[in-house]
Amino acid sequence: DTGVSQNPRHKITKRGQNVTFRCDPISEHNRLYWYRQTLGQGPEFLTYFQNEAQLEKSRLLSDRFSAERPKGSFSTLEIQRTEQGDSAMYLCASSLADRDEQFFGPGTRLTVL
Amino acid sequence: AQTVTQSQPEMSVQEAETVTLSCTYDTSESDYYLFWYKQPPSRQMILVIRQEAYKQQNATENRFSVNFQKAAKSFSLKISDSQLGDAAMYFCAIYNQGGKLIFGQGTELSVKP
Numbered sequence: 001d002t003g004v005s006q007n008p009r010h011k012i013t014k015r016g017q018n019v020t021f022r023c024d025p026i027s028e029h030n031r032l033y034w035y036r037q038t039l040g041q042g043p044e045f046l047t048y049f050q051n052e053a054q055l056e057k058s059r060l061l062s063d064r065f066s067a068e069r070p071k072g073s074f075s076t077l078e079i080q081r082t083e084q085g086d087s088a089m090y091l092c093a094s095s096l097a098d099r100d101e102q103f104f105g106p107g108t109r110l111t112v113l
Numbered sequence: 114a115q116t117v118t119q120s121q122p123e124m125s126v127q128e129a130e131t132v133t134l135s136c137t138y139d140t141s142e143s144d145y146y147l148f149w150y151k152q153p154p155s156r157q158m159i160l161v162i163r164q165e166a167y168k169q170q171n172a173t174e175n176r177f178s179v180n181f182q183k184a185a186k187s188f189s190l191k192i193s194d195s196q197l198g199d200a201a202m203y204f205c206a207i208y209n210q211g212g213k214l215i216f217g218q219g220t221e222l223s224v225k226p
Contacts, residue, residue, distance in 0.1 A: 004157075033213065042117075042204050042216030043158075056212060091158070093214075102214060104150075104158040 004105035006092050012111045013082055020078045021108045025094030032075050033102060034067055035091040036060065043091055049075060082112045115140045117205050119217035126195045127225050133180075134190045134220045136205030145209040147181065149190045152219075153201040161203070164188065192222075200224045 005024045013019050025032045030051055035043035046065070047057045051072035061067075064082075069075040079086055089109050093102040116139045126132035138147070149161040164172045164181050171179050176196075180189045192199055205217040 031212070035214075040219070042206075042219050043214070045213040045215070048212050050212075058213075098212060101160050101163065103160075106157045 004092055004094055004103050006090075006105040006108050008108060009106060010109050010111075012113065014113050015084060016081055018078065018080045019082060019110065020076055021090055021092075021110075023075045023077070023092030023094075023105060025074070025092070026103055029094035029096050029103075030072070031095045031097065031100075031102075032069055033093040033095075034075070034077055035093065037089040037091055037107070038087075046077075079110075082110075084112045086110060087112045115142070115145075115207055115209065115215045117207055117215050117217035119205055119220050121220045122218070123221045123223070125223045125225060126192070126199075128195055128197060130195055131191060131193045132195055132222065134192075134203055134205075134222065136188045136190070136217055138186050138188060138205070138207050138217075140186075140207060140209065142209045145207055147179075147188045148206045148208065148214070149177070149179070149188075150204045150206060150216075151199075151201045152204065158204070162190065195224050197224050197226060 007022045033048040034046040037043040047067050049069040064080045067077045089107045091107045092105040095102045118137045145166045147164045150158045151161045152158045162174045162177050176193045178191045202219045204219045206214040
């Protein structure tokens, strides 16, 4: 297993466009997390899944954001009608269970022009 | 709400010397975990060390150790025999049964040869 993977690694889009990111967790990991990291700051929690169930969403996750994890495997994070303030690194992490170490992916860097 | 504060935006250490990174946190939970994560430039975040709040003994991982002061809500990271490869952003984080990590703002560590 090569760890958590994220695609694409970089995405440049124009304001108002929709974007979708994908995260493939470590196989057999039940939990999958999404975080957002802006330059010079620590990651901020967005949402997480236990298998296919989305258990918590941050207030940072506006109506324009939606995340899914069909079949409890990979996950997608979609941002609709992107805004310049959405520019950030979007990190995905997975863990085997509650309280276990979270393994992070390399992130998807989004730039909204 | 849980918070994590890292008051040192930047730190510098001479190669082979010892450096301590500070972290304070606030939580109303009695059962929680504390972490130090390392994020090298343009590379993914990796776990350095973790501490269970119920354990009084400070965690140690090779050259990395923590000073966990539960009453003071302090969780500092000591890096001994610093190496050039230790240069990175270091994030302190807290995790509870809610399932998410709360990160501090980070400390950028530079190592001088």
